[in-house]
Amino acid sequence: MTEREQPKLDDEAAFAGLAQAGIRALRAYDPGHDLVALRRRFGAGQLVELGANENPYGPSPAARQAALEALDGAHRYPDPLGGGLKRVLAERLGVTPAQLLLGNGSHELLMQFAQVFAGPEAAVAMSQYGFAVYALAAQAAGAPLQFAPAWAPDALMPRGHAPDALASVVSARTRLLYLANPNNPTGTWIAADALAALLARLPDEVIVVVDEAYAEFADAPDYRSALALLPRHRNLIVTRTFSKAYALAGLRVGYAVADAGLVAVMERLRESFNVNGVALAAAAAALDDDTHLQQVVSANARQRPLLAEALRARGCFVHPSQTNFLLADFGGDAAAAAIEAGLLQRGVVVRPMAGYGLPQCLRITVGTADENRRLLQALDEASKRTCSATGQRG
Ligand SMILES: *Cc1c(COP(=O)(O)O)cnc(C)c1O
Numbered sequence: 116m117t118e119r120e121q122p123k124l125d126d127e128a129a130f131a132g133l134a135q136a137g138i139r140a141l142r143a144y145d146p147g148h149d150l151v152a153l154r155r156r157f158g159a160g161q162l163v164e165l166g167a168n169e170n171p172y173g174p175s176p177a178a179r180q181a182a183l184e185a186l187d188g189a190h191r192y193p194d195p196l197g198g199g200l201k202r203v204l205a206e207r208l209g210v211t212p213a214q215l216l217l218g219n220g221s222h223e224l225l226m227q228f229a230q231v232f233a234g235p236e237a238a239v240a241m242s243q244y245g246f247a248v249y250a251l252a253a254q255a256a257g258a259p260l261q262f263a264p265a266w267a268p269d270a271l272m273p274r275g276h277a278p279d280a281l282a283s284v285v286s287a288r289t290r291l292l293y294l295a296n297p298n299n300p301t302g303t304w305i306a307a308d309a310l311a312a313l314l315a316r317l318p319d320e321v322i323v324v325v326d327e328a329y330a331e332f333a334d335a336p337d338y339r340s341a342l343a344l345l346p347r348h349r350n351l352i353v354t355r356t357f358s359k360a361y362a363l364a365g366l367r368v369g370y371a372v373a374d375a376g377l378v379a380v381m382e383r384l385r386e387s388f389n390v391n392g393v394a395l396a397a398a399a400a401a402l403d404d405d406t407h408l409q410q411v412v413s414a415n416a417r418q419r420p421l422l423a424e425a426l427r428a429r430g431c432f433v434h435p436s437q438t439n440f441l442l443a444d445f446g447g448d449a450a451a452a453a454i455e456a457g458l459l460q461r462g463v464v465v466r467p468m469a470g471y472g473l474p475q476c477l478r479i480t481v482g483t484a485d486e487n488r489r490l491l492q493a494l495d496e497a498s499k500r501t502c503s504a505t506g507q508r509g
Contacts, residue, residue, distance in 0.1 A: 136235075137257030144251055148464055157462040163489050165480040166464040168299065168329075168440045170362035172414060172483070174397065175407035178363065181400035185393045193392035200390075200399045204370060207402060208342060213375040216382070219389045221328060221356040221369025226252045227384055228291060228352065232322050233258035237290035242276040244301050244471055246326060249293035261289060265301075268444070273434050274473075275303030278313040285321055292317065295326040296341065297333055300471055300478045302436030307339035314341075314348050322377070324352045328369075329438035331360035331408065332415055338437055342372060349374045357394075359439060360411055361401045366394035415439045419481045425491050426479075429498065440480045448474040457497025463490050 123129060131139050147166045154162050164171075201212040218224035229252035233239050239253035243265040253260045263280035266272050276294060285292060297304040305313070310325070317323060325341040341353050352373040358364035368390055371378070401407070423433045423441055432444040445451040448469075455467050455477055466478040482490065 135257065137255050141251065141254050144248060145470055147466055148459070150464070153459075153462075153464065161462055163463040163482065163486050163493075165440075165482050165486065165490060166466040166478075167364075168359060168438070168478075168480045169364050170359060170411060170439070171480075171486060172362060172411050174362040175401045175404035177404045177407070178361070178397040178401035182366070182393045182397040185396035188392055191392070192388050193390065193395055195387040197390055197395055200368075200395045200402075203399045203402050208372060210342075210345070210372055211375065214345075214372055214378060216371040216373070216378045216385070217390045217395075218369045218371065218385075220358060220364075220367040221326065221354045221371070222248055223367075223389065224354055224369055224371050224381075225249065225293070225324070225326065226255065227381060228293075228322065228324055229253050229256040229258060231381055231384055232291045234290075235259075236288065238286070238288045240281065240284050240289050240292040240321075242281060242294065242298070244274050244298065244473070245276070245293060246295045246299050247470065249324075252293075253291075258291075259288075261286070266303075268432075272303045272305075273432075274301045274442075276305055278305060278309045282313060282316045285317060289321050291322045291324065293324045293326065295328065297329045297338070297437040299328065299438065299440070300466070300468060300473070300476075301442050302434050302438045302440060304333060304335065304338050304437045306337040308337075310339075310341060311344060314344055314351060317350070319350050322350050322352060323348070324354060324371075326354045328354070328356045328359055330355065331412055332439050333437040334412075334416060335437050345372065345374075349377070352377065357398045357401060360408060361398070362411065363394070363397055363401060366391075366397055368394045368398040414483070415481055418484060418487060422479070422481055422487050422490075425487070426494075429491075429494065440478055442468070442473075442476055442478050444473075444476045446475060451475050451477055454494065454497055458490070458493050461493035461496060463493045465490075 197217040201215045204215055205212045225248050233253055233256040235257050238259040238261050240261040241249045242263050250260055261284045263284040265274045266277045268274055327340055330340050345351055352371050354371045356369040426433050426443050434442040445454055458465055468476040468478055
């Protein structure tokens with residue numbers, strides 16, 4: 116009896132060989148530092164966590180109460196249609212419940228758009244410094260990626276999405292275009308008229324995802340949500356999340372608004388109980404607590420320019436931001452790495468940007484006044500030895 120040569124299934128590479136083509140070369144999303152270990156090291160409440168664009172003010176008390184009450188029903192499956200939350204959302208947004216898709220965080224939906232619409236023959240377009248999840252979604256679906264160059268570092272909207280470049284990268288084989296507005300990690304935004312003009316230029320067969328994870332924080336006069344463009348563009352999907360301004364990142368709820376027909380196709384792939392009952396209840400209650408949202412948004416609006424100014428005073432180039440974070444350019448890869456390490460040593464977590472091809476930058480969440488003060492103090496200590504920031508753009 117001759118034995119066929121068997122692959123030895125003894126490591127990740129061996130199993131990757133059995134995976135679908137798109138998964139073979141895939142690298143898992145990098146969530147940043149091991150915060151559990153860091154909290155243990157620095158003590159609870161001592162670590163200054165400014166690496167994940169979370170909301171430092173915590174959830175609405177009403178959302179917390181609703182979550183606690185929902186726990187009494189934890190032995191039941193949640194509403195598979197998320198009807199309660201969809202009704203509140205629909206009323207708020209002026210759309211029908213059939214136009215809403217709920218996700219276990221918007222991350223889940225961003226991945227599923229590619230599973231549904233992209234593939235080896237259906238390419239995905241995105242901007243150079245677009246959110247990392249879009250590339251991951253495309254790769255997982257085995258879809259070719261089409262990268263549009265971003266604005267130059269010294270442009271009016273440094274490293275932001277360039278609508279003309281995005282329109283030019285779209286070809287006959289493009290099926291999906293992802294665009295965050297405002298964008299993570301740059302914090303930059305596309306003005307309302309430029310976004311409307313871009314959508315008007317794109318063919319109907321290109322599904323356009325406008326990811327508005329940070330929309331609640333945006334207050335620039337030229338920024339507007341793409342929700343208003345939905346009636347004109349049936350190929351448009353707008354995604355939102357409860358993870359940022361609503362401070363429910365740990366519960367995982369996001370949603371998409373789109374044409375009811377598009378939503379129905381997406382529903383074919385959705386896991387029936389993808390959003391849990393505690394999260395559904397908390398999200399609906401959070402949506403009703405306008406006072407809390409306004410407090411969070413105005414606190415961020417106060418702190419953001421103060422932190423940006425303080426970083427500029429220390430020689431960084433700070434990208435304009437409509438979000439709850441700042442992308443700071445330290446003028447050199449080694450300088451940024453040394454600062455990041457120095458901050459971490461002092462219990463301050465920020466986000467390194469080498470994964471985005473921006474090793475000279477760090478992304479820093481706008482914290483509370485106290486957190487920002489501790490960040491700046493640690494930065495001053497860390498840069499005593501390492502400061503080589505140029506204070507110049509680029
Ligand atoms: C944080 C973020 C999200 C939200 O992710 P969730 O899965 O909803 O927590 C989506 N898009 C961008 C660009 C983000 O930065």
